[in-house]
Amino acid sequence: MGLCLSLISNSTQAEDAAQEIFIKAYQSLSRFRGDSSFSTWLYRIAANHCRDLLRKKTREHSESWNDLMERYGESLEKMLVGSNPPFSRDDADLAHRILSLLSPEYRLILSLREGQGLSYQEIAQTLECTLDAVKARLRRARCELQEKLRHF
Amino acid sequence: MNHEELKEALFTFHDGELAGKERQEVETHLVTCSDCRLALERWKKISGVLLRPAKIAPSEEFVSRVMRRIEEERPAVLGLRDALEGLWDRVSLPNLAWAGSAAVLLVFASLYFYSRPSRFLVASADEGLGLQYAEVLMENALDEKNVEKNEIETDIEEHFL
Numbered sequence: 001m002g003l004c005l006s007l008i009s010n011s012t013q014a015e016d017a018a019q020e021i022f023i024k025a026y027q028s029l030s031r032f033r034g035d036s037s038f039s040t041w042l043y044r045i046a047a048n049h050c051r052d053l054l055r056k057k058t059r060e061h062s063e064s065w066n067d068l069m070e071r072y073g074e075s076l077e078k079m080l081v082g083s084n085p086p087f088s089r090d091d092a093d094l095a096h097r098i099l100s101l102l103s104p105e106y107r108l109i110l111s112l113r114e115g116q117g118l119s120y121q122e123i124a125q126t127l128e129c130t131l132d133a134v135k136a137r138l139r140r141a142r143c144e145l146q147e148k149l150r151h152f
Numbered sequence: 153m154n155h156e157e158l159k160e161a162l163f164t165f166h167d168g169e170l171a172g173k174e175r176q177e178v179e180t181h182l183v184t185c186s187d188c189r190l191a192l193e194r195w196k197k198i199s200g201v202l203l204r205p206a207k208i209a210p211s212e213e214f215v216s217r218v219m220r221r222i223e224e225e226r227p228a229v230l231g232l233r234d235a236l237e238g239l240w241d242r243v244s245l246p247n248l249a250w251a252g253s254a255a256v257l258l259v260f261a262s263l264y265f266y267s268r269p270s271r272f273l274v275a276s277a278d279e280g281l282g283l284q285y286a287e288v289l290m291e292n293a294l295d296e297k298n299v300e301k302n303e304i305e306t307d308i309e310e311h312f313l
Contacts, residue, residue, distance in 0.1 A: 022218045
């Protein structure tokens, strides 16, 4: 549920996604062989489902960085410069808008690491890739996000 | 590690994935290098603002909605599993007729499944699961009750054949 919400801003849609993930997990239960922990297996189903949703959303609507900065630049500055300000609903919405400028793959790996606190090994098992690929993708995702925010 | 390598290792350090000598090297470097210290602080800030974990509890109806969907999705053959579980709960030593009935049902069900697998098992996620599970249930129940198979067979013969 946390992963869904960190990737899908709308809480109703996030809950619907979480529901679909549980149903998929139930339907695939017989294919769980214990090669990884159950939570990693569940994360894998969730990651695949959320990746598909993000790709669909990206195709349907994408805001440009310039438009975003024109409308919310000041708010973003306050968020990044202020010292641990309380996080309002508007702040959370803005955070989602900024992250939506990243590719679904980058958003996913950042959420798994920073939001969900998965280890590199767990991320590798979730995304079915190597440890080196996890490190490289995380680095690229972070660098891209930092680059976008370089003026703040 | 030189400065560039140490800078590259900052994210791994931040993620707690550096150990031993490398970790110590980064920690020592951070004491003296303000650039790297600022870079690390910068990322912590961005992460804390944009990537903080979402804290929300699912709605009260979430669990019931999921369970309702699971019941709807449940393959027909798995319904047999519950029926069998309930049936075996009622089997007791003084009433071997129950065990006999269940055994006969299982035999007939097994024959039917074997002869016409596609009709019943098509909805199952794992073909043959219902039958295998039924067999396991029967074996477990027999073990638990310490009932010899031949006693059941005799009982079946007496009551049903």
